[in-house]
Amino acid sequence: MTSAEKDLYPIGTVEKKTGLSARQIRYYESMGLVNPVRTNGGQRRYTENDVLRLIRIKQMRDSGFDLKSIKEKIQVFEQKLEEISLPSVNPAQVKLSSLYPVSNRAVLMKLLEKK
DNA sequence: TTTCTGACA
DNA sequence: TGTCAGAA
Numbered sequence: 186m187t188s189a190e191k192d193l194y195p196i197g198t199v200e201k202k203t204g205l206s207a208r209q210i211r212y213y214e215s216m217g218l219v220n221p222v223r224t225n226g227g228q229r230r231y232t233e234n235d236v237l238r239l240i241r242i243k244q245m246r247d248s249g250f251d252l253k254s255i256k257e258k259i260q261v262f263e264q265k266l267e268e269i270s271l272p273s274v275n276p277a278q279v280k281l282s283s284l285y286p287v288s289n290r291a292v293l294m295k296l297l298e299k300k
Numbered sequence: 301t302t303t304c305t306g307a308c309a
Numbered sequence: 310t311g312t313c314a315g316a317a
Contacts, residue, residue, distance in 0.1 A: 208310055228303055
């Protein structure tokens, strides 16, 4: 199986997949909660990971968290991703299994499709 | 037709 | 957040 994770969705599809309105999706982006890429025409294109991230945001929102808390949560998450991505870090020094329930870094990176 | 930005209720 | 306008 080749690379089966290059799908990009327009905001309309994301609305259906997440249950959020385009208004909310764009607003969350302005708050730094998601970073979709843009087409030449300026339209937003979301990856599967952006969709999953938006679903998590929606769940947290429904759980009573304000956007500020959610934003902080995401920033901490991104920060941890950087840590485990640093080639200078020895796997033995990072208790990956205690941070995320994945068997290895490749799986995690694929799940989050980060550089 | 769909999406974009800005703006107003 | 919803929704309208005007443009792409």
